[in-house]
Amino acid sequence: MLYESIADLVGNTPLVRLRTGIPENGLRAYVKLEYNNPTGSVKDRMAYFVIKNALDKGELKKGDTVIDNTSGNTGSAVAMFASVFGLKSIITTPKKTSQEKIDLIRSYGAEIIITPTEASHDDPEGCYMMARNLAKENNYFDINQYDSQANVEAHYNSTGPEIWEQTEGKISHFVCGIGTGGTMSGTSRFLKEQNKDIVIVAVDTEGSVLSDYIKGNELPEPQLYKIEGIGSDALVKALHKEHIDFVYRVSDKDAFIRAREITRAEGIFGGGSSGAVACIMEKVAQDLTADSFMVGMFSDGGIRYLSKCYNDNWMKENGFL
Numbered sequence: 331m332l333y334e335s336i337a338d339l340v341g342n343t344p345l346v347r348l349r350t351g352i353p354e355n356g357l358r359a360y361v362k363l364e365y366n367n368p369t370g371s372v373k374d375r376m377a378y379f380v381i382k383n384a385l386d387k388g389e390l391k392k393g394d395t396v397i398d399n400t401s402g403n404t405g406s407a408v409a410m411f412a413s414v415f416g417l418k419s420i421i422t423t424p425k426k427t428s429q430e431k432i433d434l435i436r437s438y439g440a441e442i443i444i445t446p447t448e449a450s451h452d453d454p455e456g457c458y459m460m461a462r463n464l465a466k467e468n469n470y471f472d473i474n475q476y477d478s479q480a481n482v483e484a485h486y487n488s489t490g491p492e493i494w495e496q497t498e499g500k501i502s503h504f505v506c507g508i509g510t511g512g513t514m515s516g517t518s519r520f521l522k523e524q525n526k527d528i529v530i531v532a533v534d535t536e537g538s539v540l541s542d543y544i545k546g547n548e549l550p551e552p553q554l555y556k557i558e559g560i561g562s563d564a565l566v567k568a569l570h571k572e573h574i575d576f577v578y579r580v581s582d583k584d585a586f587i588r589a590r591e592i593t594r595a596e597g598i599f600g601g602g603s604s605g606a607v608a609c610i611m612e613k614v615a616q617d618l619t620a621d622s623f624m625v626g627m628f629s630d631g632g633i634r635y636l637s638k639c640y641n642d643n644w645m646k647e648n649g650f651l
């Protein structure tokens with residue numbers, strides 16, 4: 331197969347059977363390996379869709395600058411498509427982002443601004459407001475993945491149809507981490523349109539406000555957590571809660587330990603948020619039978635967390651081992 335551009339390799343990621351924690355009763359549990367995307371995460375779908383759309387509509391042109399805040403994966407995706415399409419990119423990211431991700435973003439040629447991890451959503455020193463303000467002041471194209479409906483549409487157009495086709499319409503349960511909510515919102519809207527009985531399970535982190543929002547509870551004071559990519563300290567517009575049937579929270583420790591177990595037992599090398607999804611797949615699987623077909627999103631790979639959850643010293647220093 332010949333491809334004319336690396337952009338042609340976005341999506342069409344494989345579904346691989348997951349066995350760790352899944353009862354051996356014929357139940358089908360598969361994970362969607364988003365680390366097979368060109369920059370190694372689900373965010374290639376969003377970045378490609380948003381940037382290509384803006385170029386096609388003339389909202390962006392060669393030489394322009396794009397900006398966003400990110401826990402890292404969007405940064406490498408945006409930086410890569412910026413280089414593919416002749417744009418400049420600026421990425422703001424909190425200090426907790428792994429060094430591997432920061433180095434990756436720089437490798438694609440982006441300018442990167444590190445912000446304090448503890449700065450809140452509304453704090454101008456935090457990565458979210460800093461990106462919004464820089465965009466306004468300098469007339470940059472603001473991707474703003476947290477509020478962008480194009481982020482949701484990217485998954486409605488790609489992730490949802492792929493899963494539907496790959497499972498030949500047999501999917502019964504979809505388990506998905508929520509960061510911006512884009513993956514969950516777009517994919518689950520598509521899946522529910524095909525079959526309204528598909529059960530949508532969202533995965534949040536301990537310390538995030540999203541699960542309380544989804545359940546209609548008063549929002550708690552957000553706490554810091556170590557998992558990258560899922561959870562949020564504020565509400566965002568890409569999260570459409572009407573598609574979600576259940577939401578569960580996972581602790582840092584459980585997510586990291588599970589990601590490591592799966593890598594050792596099955597060779598599937600997911601990141602921390604994949605570990606969180608696998609924990610909830612196990613929980614949901616306990617009540618399922620052979621006629622169920624569960625799909626979980628593994629949004630990125632472990633290679634970018636070698637200095638974190640795959641490092642024994644880091645795990646011990648943080649009390650996870």
Ligand SMILES: Cc1ncc(COP(=O)(O)O)c(C=O)c1O
Nearest residue numbers: 508509510511512513559603629
């Ligand atoms: C590692 C990882 N997992 C899960 C997600 C969640 O995806 P979304 O932002 O579409 O909710 C992200 C998003 O950045 C991520 O980087």
